[in-house]
Amino acid sequence: MAKYERIADDLRTRIQAGEWLPGERLPTETPDLTTCYKASLNTVRQALGLLVAEGLVDKVHGRGNFVRKPRKPVTRTNGRHQWEKDRARESEGTRRETGATEHDTGLTVSDLVFSADFREAEANEDLADLFGVPVGTKLLERTYRTRYREEDEPFNVAKSYLVYEVVEANPALLDPAHEPWPGGTQNQLFTLGIELDRIEERVSARSPTAEETEELGLKAGVSVLVLRKISYDITGNVVEVSEVTLPGDRTEMVFTTPLDRW
Amino acid sequence: MAKYERIADDLRTRIQAGEWLPGERLPTETPDLTTCYKASLNTVRQALGLLVAEGLVDKVHGRGNFVRKPRKPVTRTNGRHQWEKDRARESEGTRRETGATEHDTGLTVSDLVFSADFREAEANEDLADLFGVPVGTKLLERTYRTRYREEDEPFNVAKSYLVYEVVEANPALLDPAHEPWPGGTQNQLFTLGIELDRIEERVSARSPTAEETEELGLKAGVSVLVLRKISYDITGNVVEVSEVTLPGDRTEMVFTTPLDRW
DNA sequence: GAGTGGTCTAGACCACTGT
């Protein structure tokens, strides 16, 4: 076993033993760790790199290496879709009480901070194909960020696409000031006379881009879950495409598949 | 921008321009790349590390750095569960034709290579809680590996847990020589008089452990999708718990949620 | 300005792969 692996093992054991508590600073790379382990800086940094990849340590330039605080896990279920559909035709008062994220997480509206950003976009080949429209068709692109009130970074960045011509039938939907919209997207679609038949979610994982690393407050080596949600209306058309990026180390998605009885 | 980032950018551009084709070897770290970029070994290796994390380059000790061949993507849908349930009561001939993975991927049985490994295990706290049995209860632990015939490494490693006392009612189920079992787990459960009501799948992502890196043929920096599948029978009991590890960079999971009509 | 991590160098030796 390489020296840097032994150093990492030792630090891991000591962290888990509570020698340094979450949020506390580890000994400095130079001179503390290099002398303590009789290793050169490169070797110490290689060891720390393993711990960062495992999510055990946060490196902060100019300040130090810190034992990572466990971040609140975030759950997302596919039960939210039926729940949101049932709610879409309720009164505004009922719809305003709570949203799908709160339904999933068991939190209340005031625990979460939400921001929305709207712009017009043109359909690329991929989106045009899904929506069944020509490339270049005007779309409404909506970007949503959600974070816990007491944390700095969002745990969720979502981009949602709708065909502009369809949405503009209800001008209120074009104004981000109306977000968060009580009842969510399914109520918004309801105001356009659209009923959803099914939702398809495609999930994969990868290393984050530099942008995502910054935006989600991720650390090097942490992966992101990428979820593409495609909503089909009852005529079989795609009416919304949504791309959600979630930090892999704190997100758990739950999908329940009911089975027909024999 | 750091020097190692500039080197990585240059190499990335040249790879994407086709200067080296998939499977070809890049110039050696020493002396080629160090002299070509007038950089030290550490810096060149830092640059290559980025490309490895992006899945663009494979490092092979003693042989060289290679442009990575695109691996076949693997799709997994939740439609497989109902499909498998429908099939569970078919004749053995029908069941033998094809399995759930083939159903998902559109491949035939001969495209895939499959191995199974059985052992007895004791329920830890986590599994005991799910199954509703005491900690230490004897379980059957089955490990499955699936790979494409033309590739070396599996794209899927699954551990499945069943309560031993339940399974031993059909001794054929205890013998790995009978794997792959025609009709899969749902047919195996059918032979025990068990019908499934629903399947819950929990998905998260993380960096692979050293073991997983080796077993799945992953490269440093590639993340894994971790899927825990929990099968409930029609009385509400958990009858199987399965933990599947999938390479994040080549797996796409598709979950379709049907919605009730208004 | 002091303290800390980030990048970089030049060179040594080890471990693995193929001939």
Next chain:
DNA sequence: CAGTGGTCTAGACCACTCC
């Protein structure tokens, strides 16, 4: 055995944070 990547060292200088 030659070629290649993997690990490690000792030391330099830069960039960021906080006082």
